[in-house]
Amino acid sequence: MGRGISLRCPSCGESPASKTVFHCVHCKRVLEANVEVAHITRADFQTMRESRDHSIWCWFDFFPVADRSSIVTLGEGSTPLIQARRLGERLGLGNLYLKNDAVLPTGSLKDRSNSVGLSVGKELGFTTATVMSTGNAAASVAAYSAAAGLKSVVLVPKGTAASKIIQARAYGATVIVVDGDFDYEVAKLYKAAIQEFGWYDCLSSNPYRDEGKKSYAYEFVDQLDGRIPDWVIHPTAGGTGIYAMWKGFKEFLSLGWIERAPRLVAAQSEAAAPIVAAFEKGLADVEPVVARETVAESIQVGNPAALGWRALAALRESKGTAIALSDEEIIEAQSLTGSLAGIFAEPAAATSVAAARKLRERGVIGRDDLVVCNLTGHGLKQPEAIRISKEDLRPIAPTLEALREELRRIRD
Numbered sequence: 504m505g506r507g508i509s510l511r512c513p514s515c516g517e518s519p520a521s522k523t524v525f526h527c528v529h530c531k532r533v534l535e536a537n538v539e540v541a542h543i544t545r546a547d548f549q550t551m552r553e554s555r556d557h558s559i560w561c562w563f564d565f566f567p568v569a570d571r572s573s574i575v576t577l578g579e580g581s582t583p584l585i586q587a588r589r590l591g592e593r594l595g596l597g598n599l600y601l602k603n604d605a606v607l608p609t610g611s612l613k614d615r616s617n618s619v620g621l622s623v624g625k626e627l628g629f630t631t632a633t634v635m636s637t638g639n640a641a642a643s644v645a646a647y648s649a650a651a652g653l654k655s656v657v658l659v660p661k662g663t664a665a666s667k668i669i670q671a672r673a674y675g676a677t678v679i680v681v682d683g684d685f686d687y688e689v690a691k692l693y694k695a696a697i698q699e700f701g702w703y704d705c706l707s708s709n710p711y712r713d714e715g716k717k718s719y720a721y722e723f724v725d726q727l728d729g730r731i732p733d734w735v736i737h738p739t740a741g742g743t744g745i746y747a748m749w750k751g752f753k754e755f756l757s758l759g760w761i762e763r764a765p766r767l768v769a770a771q772s773e774a775a776a777p778i779v780a781a782f783e784k785g786l787a788d789v790e791p792v793v794a795r796e797t798v799a800e801s802i803q804v805g806n807p808a809a810l811g812w813r814a815l816a817a818l819r820e821s822k823g824t825a826i827a828l829s830d831e832e833i834i835e836a837q838s839l840t841g842s843l844a845g846i847f848a849e850p851a852a853a854t855s856v857a858a859a860r861k862l863r864e865r866g867v868i869g870r871d872d873l874v875v876c877n878l879t880g881h882g883l884k885q886p887e888a889i890r891i892s893k894e895d896l897r898p899i900a901p902t903l904e905a906l907r908e909e910l911r912r913i914r915d
């Protein structure tokens with residue numbers, strides 16, 4: 504593959520015969536993409552930091568793409584890491600930072616994965632990319648396929664927000680709505696379709712695509728100028744973010760560029776919290792659950808089969824934790840993030856802030872700890888989560904008197 508890129512089974516160490524085999528033939532585990540990084544010097548690190556390319560591709564040497572000419576980019580990466588003083592004050596956190604991935608090209612963290620995934624897909628000669636998704640991955644795969652010149656077909660479960668379907672369609676995807684449970688029936692159809700049509704799999708079962716979220720770790724080290732967060736809290740579904748961030752930090756540790764790594768926290772909705780349950784029970788692997796409805800619809804995943812076990816290992820190695828949040832806590836966190844930090848995050852994304860609040864209240868996180876909450880998706884992805892009454896939309900007469908009366912009504 505050149506550039507020291509290989510696929511390997513994380514359980515038995517077996518390497519596949521082909522670059523397009525993503526599962527171990529023995530253990531059935533999803534393979535891991537490994538990129539040799541030992542030769543990268545501190546001077547290279549400085550060059551990467553000073554690059555005029557502010558996308559994740561300034562870290563090209565860490566990604567499993569053989570040739571720069573294959574890069575499929577929409578400018579993803581280097582998203583703002585903002586110190587949220589007012590929100591921090593409210594939550595009793597003196598050093599709270601928000602990583603605003605709502606500003607990524609398609610409005611969610613999925614762009615980190617798909618920029619890398621589609622770059623490799625193009626390199627491997629695929630012509631159609633596919634994903635099954637509760638919405639964000641659908642839009643992202645569609646957009647990056649469009650940029651790469653691949654067709655895209657996305658499977659979404661019945662009940663997916665129309666706004667998310669519309670977005671995927673705007674990028675030219677064929678969107679198929681499936682009447683079935685996401686974790687079982689949609690997943691079964693998805694696997695069968697890949698086999699049948701030879702499409703490029705853009706789920707967490709694709710080891711190349713899973714490397715993209717390592718960029719979080721690189722960006723934190725860069726943006727905090729060497730300071731290392733005490734905690735990084737990530738809204739968690741499949742577990743890719745936790746797994747990949749940890750891998751990114753370990754790469755930098757192995758190169759001696761950082762001396763310690765943060766403790767990672769997986770934040771899930773109470774309605775779909777298999778990683779939290781497995782973490783609390785001390786299990787090595789995740790037991791699938793039937794995900795219930797939740798306002799955090801983008802992380803409504805009950806069976807994180809591909810990387811759940813690796814996320815668990817990362818949480819433990821990092822001495823982190825996992826926490827489940829109620830819909831009420833999530834909505835409250837969304838509202839505080841908007842009104843005190845000026846960021847409109849979708850409910851799933853706001854689970855990180857809800858988790859920071861709860862862990863601070865429980866005394867797990869200290870007042871002066873440096874805490875980063877990943878805000879992983881834009882609020883406009885799911886605008887219906889914000890309730891508006893008919894009364895709110897009722898127009899007033901264009902007079903100062905009517906305006907005064909309306910202001911009084913709203914305050915009361």
Ligand SMILES: Cc1ncc(COP(=O)(O)O)c(C=O)c1O
Nearest residue numbers: 739740741742743744801879880
């Ligand atoms: C908004 C949002 N946040 C977080 C996630 C978490 O995904 P993962 O646990 O795979 O990093 C997802 C995707 O599933 C998402 O759409």
